[in-house]
Amino acid sequence: ADYKTNKRHRSSDEGQHGAAESLSAHRQLYERHFPLYKQPVEVGCFSLDSRRSFFNDHRQLRYYVQPTKSPGFNLRDGYTSRFVKRDDSVKEKLDHVLKWILANRDKIQTRVQPPSSSALGVDFVTWRGHLTKVLTTPYETQEGWMLAASRFRGTIYISEVETEAARVNRETRSERQEEMMYWGYKFEQYICADDVDGTPDPGGVVNTNEAFCTVVQTRLADHKLLFSGEVDCRVKDPDAPPAPGCYVELKTSAEICTPKQRSNFHRYKLLKWWAQSFLPGVPQIVAGFRDHDGIVVAVEAFPTSKISQLIKNEYNCWKPTVCMNFCNDFLSFVKSVVKEDNPRLVYLFSWDPHRDVTYAVHRDSQYTFLPDWYIQDMSS
């Protein structure tokens, strides 16, 4: 499709500043050539410890220990006795990413900028997980999202706001759902060692406060991005490619027994897995397939770059180019809307399945998310 069709998916009524009022998420509008997406470069990392405290280092990075093809891991083990669950009612917003930025301002100032400039030299700062939701939007039929955006010193910060539906889901999870959320972390424990010369310790405590996060810089078309994402582990080989090329994403999924289950796995799971790992340049995904009782019956590797070939035989399947073109257009839309440079002003972008992306503006509201400690430190 050409530039004209590209423009037509914006609403024809343009606001007083020339920005469109909404953005369509129809997948047909985004079937264009794949946009430029630069190889993501790791510019730093940070760790969150068992109490969710921030450390500007890789102390929580774990090492991949390859399991056998059918390891029989019991993912239910330890759920009632050796599990410390992160309090997911606490909304951390961008705080950890902002802490990393304050500690590493020198590392992200680009060469083209004078060293005295206070601007970060990136267009967007956000979490990888927020971008994953944007990428999968053209194919999402179940869950909407809300993304808050504020412009501060030329950079647009994007932070998720929990939707009412997501809050209700979180507060009414069944006991089975609660336990199954643990299974993914338990799988990580069976596969990851704390040290390069160590072995996994399945007898230890699973504490989901602990995290290792990479911070990467990249560019999507003309959007310079800086985002952070949690990384499960890295390969042990010291001669492996530099981060993020050495990272491994771990996943669990229900075992596949029927053609219908395989098709659903390709259509829905692989889309989310691909988007999550493609964004930060994580090349390997290792999946554990578990039975109904939480026993891992098969382990399989999915190289991120091979996923798009794997799904091509699926009728009417998702396409990486649609995801990336939608993300590109969404970020252009955000740039056109978020014009006032003011951290107390929040432009709240909302999307629900089968609807367009729309936005509302809030001044000094509950949605303001850039903290005073960040504004003040960045202004000094």
Ligand code: A3P
């Ligand atoms: P699985 O990936 O095996 O589902 P991640 O894969 O992103 O590293 O996340 C680790 C685990 O956290 C997941 O394991 C899952 O158990 C849990 N988890 C992550 N996001 C979740 C979500 N939106 N809802 C429920 N559980 C989630």
Ligand code: MG
């Ligand atoms: Mg993870």
Ligand code: MG
């Ligand atoms: Mg994982």
